């Protein structure tokens with residue numbers, strides 16, 4: 001049985017690096033029919049907030065990553081941690097240390113002066129005397145004095161740390177609260193973790209955690225330390241690159257499956273396959289295939305994937321999702337044609353919503369450049385006659401009806417398509433570019449098309465006056 005977890009510290013929103021770690025753990029557990037658990041590491045009450053926890057759960061919900069059981073909150077487990085501190089003290093595997101801050105500072109300075117790495121010198125390790133008065137002691141764990149701490153990392157290979165690089169670190173502060181590496185080891189062991197996949201910023205916490213596992217006789221999980229995601233130019237991922245809130249991607253119009261597909265490929269690959277459905281990720285993901293070097297965030301690739309998933313979404317789903325962007329198409333009579341057109345053209349739901357609005361809403365103003373380019377020469381006259389041509393036709397519904405009309409219009413006038421196309425674009429959507437004009441006219445209908453032409457002609461008249 002494989003058991004994994006995601007263990008965020010709720011200090012802010014969930015960023016994409018965190019979501020990638022969660023995804024890797026999720027995939028590995030699910031692929032093996034195991035369990036994926038969520039643990040909220042909220043022991044640092046000054047830095048943690050309930051909102052941040054809520055935001056993390058919300059992001060999980062959006063991407064559809066389900067976890068087993070209820071989330072475990074470290075803040076509920078202080079009694080449990082305390083019992084293990086007592087156990088280690090009773091067994092002589094941990095001890096009280098009465099060094100004051102001043103003494104510790106002095107020790108550090110001496111060591112630095114001797115060019116040694118600052119570390120606790122073990123002076124209370126075997127202390128049996130009378131403890132100094134007025135000092136609330138901390139509890140330190142007995143780390144090995146010689147040899148090495150060695151573990152196999154599933155991504156980085158064998159990691160060896162000399163015993164003298166790890167000192168007797170604090171497991172309980174003088175106020176009795178347990179420290180980070182201590183509680184993580186206890187929780188991972190008691191929650192039955194078999195595989196711990198986490199950011200490689202935790203690589204050097206692992207030897208400390210191993211000391212706790214060994215002191216308590218717990219079985220070690222397999223560790224995988226995932227290299228970080230770099231931003232543009234190989235620098236640390238910044239907010240601008242996308243270190244932002246996972247929910248910002250929702251607000252920017254990304255589909256959750258596009259984001260997950262994007263994230264799974266950051267640092268992991270399966271041949272040269274780029275597009276992975278959840279089923280395919282589950283079929284192929286193996287944390288030992290994670291790249292040992294850092295990966296790079298590429299916003300264009302995310303857009304490309306998003307466009308792919310938008311194109312392949314049902315119109316019904318898109319119509320529902322677009323409601324968050326102020327476009328209501330669920331019972332719109334032109335829903336199918338609108339969505340068929342725009343799902344092919346747009347990379348995000350937000351872009352889609354903007355372009356759909358542009359078609360459905362009469363332009364409020366006209367783009368300056370488009371006016372200059374589109375309304376020169378005989379454009380006003382041509383638009384006028386085109387409006388007449390529209391008025392003369394009774395049955396205009398399908399894009400092909402409008403297309404045929406435009407064709408006969410340019411033929412009769414002996415003009416090129418652009419001569420009507422450009423001014424008509426300005427009239428219908430207020431700018432150049434945009435979708436096929438026959439599609440636009442079919443969507444808004446003959447009467448609205450005439451009205452938009454009249455609006456532009458009126459605007460041109462007022463401008464000239």
Ligand code: GLU
Nearest residue numbers: 007008009041184198202
């Ligand atoms: N709470 C840690 C973090 O948010 C993760 C610890 C772990 O995965 O072991 O970075």
